[in-house]
Every structure is written in C-alpha cells, then in structure tokens.
Amino acid sequence: MTRVALVDDQALLRAGLRALLDAEDGIEVVGEAGDGEAAVALAREQRPDVVLMDIRMPGVDGLEATRRIVADPELSAVKVVVLTTFEVDEYVFDALRSGAAGFLLKEADPEDIVRAVRVVAEGESLLSPSVTRRVVETFAGGAGPSGPAVSGLDELTEREAEIVALVGTGLSNGEIAERLVISPATARTHVSRAMLKLGARDRAQLVVFAYEAGLVTPGRGAA
Numbered sequence: 179m180t181r182v183a184l185v186d187d188q189a190l191l192r193a194g195l196r197a198l199l200d201a202e203d204g205i206e207v208v209g210e211a212g213d214g215e216a217a218v219a220l221a222r223e224q225r226p227d228v229v230l231m232d233i234r235m236p237g238v239d240g241l242e243a244t245r246r247i248v249a250d251p252e253l254s255a256v257k258v259v260v261l262t263t264f265e266v267d268e269y270v271f272d273a274l275r276s277g278a279a280g281f282l283l284k285e286a287d288p289e290d291i292v293r294a295v296r297v298v299a300e301g302e303s304l305l306s307p308s309v310t311r312r313v314v315e316t317f318a319g320g321a322g323p324s325g326p327a328v329s330g331l332d333e334l335t336e337r338e339a340e341i342v343a344l345v346g347t348g349l350s351n352g353e354i355a356e357r358l359v360i361s362p363a364t365a366r367t368h369v370s371r372a373m374l375k376l377g378a379r380d381r382a383q384l385v386v387f388a389y390e391a392g393l394v395t396p397g398r399g400a401a
Contacts, residue, residue, distance in 0.1 A: 180204055180206070180227050181225075181227045182199055182205060182206065182227065182228045182230065182295055183207070183220050183226040183228070184210045184230050185212075185213075185216075185229060185230065186230075186235070187232060187234075191284065192212075195291070198292065205292070205296075213238055214238030214239050214243030215237055215243070217243045217247075225256065226256060227255070227256070228256075228258075229247065229256060229258045230261055230282070230295075231244055231258050231259065233261070234269075240273070241269060241272055244258045244260065244273060245277065248379075257299065258278045259278065259298055259304055260278045260280075261282055262281055262282070263285070274382050280294070280303050280304025302380075302381070303380045303382040304382075330375045330376045330377060338371060338372045338375070339393060341358070341365065341369060342393055343388055344358075345372075346385050346387075346389055354369075369381070
C-alpha cells in the first residue's frame with residue numbers, strides 16, 4: 179500500500195486529491211496539512227511514502243518543509259513531489275535542490291497524478307522532460323539560482339559527464355541511448371555511476387548538479 183500525505187493551503191484542492199487517490203487500489207491518503215510546519219509534523223507522525231507538497235503557503239513554505247523532511251535521517255524513505263501551478267515556476271529549481279523527487283502540475287490530468295504517485299513511490303524521480311527543459315532553459319538564460327560547488331566532477335569519465343549533461347536537459351535513459359547510439363542498459367549504468375560519484379540522491383538532484391556544474395548551458399539543450 180502506497181501511503182500519501184497531502185500538503186496545500188487550499189482545503190478544496192486537498193479534498194479533490196484525497197477523493198482521487200483514495201479511489202485508487204493500492205493508494206491510501208494518511209493525512210493532510212495546510213502549511214509547511216504541519217507538513218513536517220505529519221511526515222514524522224505518519225511516515226508516508228509520498229508527500230504532495232505545495233510550494234506557496236503561509237508561514238513555513240513548501241521549500242523549507244521539503245528541506246526539513248529530506249534532512250531528517252528518520253524520514254529518508256519519504257519522497258516529496260512539489261505541486262506547482264505553472265510549468266516554469268520560479269521555485270521549481272529550488273525545490274529540486276531542496277531534495278524534492280520531482281514536480282507535478284496542479285492542473286495535471288487525474289491519471290497523471292495517480293501515475294506520479296506510483297512512480298515516485300517506486301523510487302523513481304518525477305521529471306517530465308518537456309518541463310525540465312523549460313526549467314533549465316529559464317534559469318540558464320539568466321543569473322539563475324546559485325548553490326554550493328558540486329564535488330566529484332573530476333571523478334566523472336568524459337562519457338559520464340556527457341550523460342549527466344543530457345540528464346540535465348531532461349532526456350530519459352532511452353533518449354540518451356538513442357542520442358549516443360548506445361543501449362538503454364548502458365545509459366542506465368552510466369547514470370547510476372555518475373549519481374554514485376556525485377552523491378546524488380536521485381535523478382532529480384542529478385539535474386540540479388548538471389546545471390550548477392555548468393554542464394548544461396544555453397544552446398546545449400535537447401533537440
């Protein structure tokens with residue numbers, strides 16, 4: 179059973195998500211919260227598999243709540259998916275850096291929301307290639323968010339660095355394999371090794387590393 183927590187300051191949205199998810203086999207909504215502080219408390223109390231987290235909330239916002247959840251060793255199994263109203267939300271990149279496993283549009287179709295919950299619960303990152311590209315292009319064109327230097331870059335092979343850059347543009351393993359004329363299994367292996375060397379928690383964080391390390395630059399996006 180996949181256990182889900184809903185965090186949004188709009189009760190109506192939470193009610194809609196609860197009705198949608200509770201109707202699905204294998205998914206159970208275990209709690210709701212209307213702000214970030216309550217979200218962290220809920221995560222510690224219920225230990226959900228997935229938290230659907232709004233970003234803009236009064237008091238402690240979704241970014242800070244995500245940071246607190248990710249930083250808590252006892253909540254290492256909890257995956258956070260941030261909810262946004264726009265495909266390029268100014269906070270999406272910061273949410274990924276904060277440790278979110280991905281992001282989801284509030285206006286997404288019901289079946290996409292259900293799929294997102296299942297995908298993240300299985301340990302995968304929720305990164306829509308089209309949305310990821312827009313996020314990267316938006317920030318790469320300006321000053322963008324700044325963060326600490328990425329360590330471990332010198333340990334990457336040339337091919338691994340190339341693949342990390344492609345991950346950063348939003349390409350899937352299959353698309354990377356097609357681009358580099360290698361097998362999907364080989365692409366997956368390179369991605370896994372790069373994540374290990376960079377200490378990336380998941381593919382979402384690898385996207386952040388690719389951008390902050392300068393591996394993704396304007397004009398180097400996916401075709």
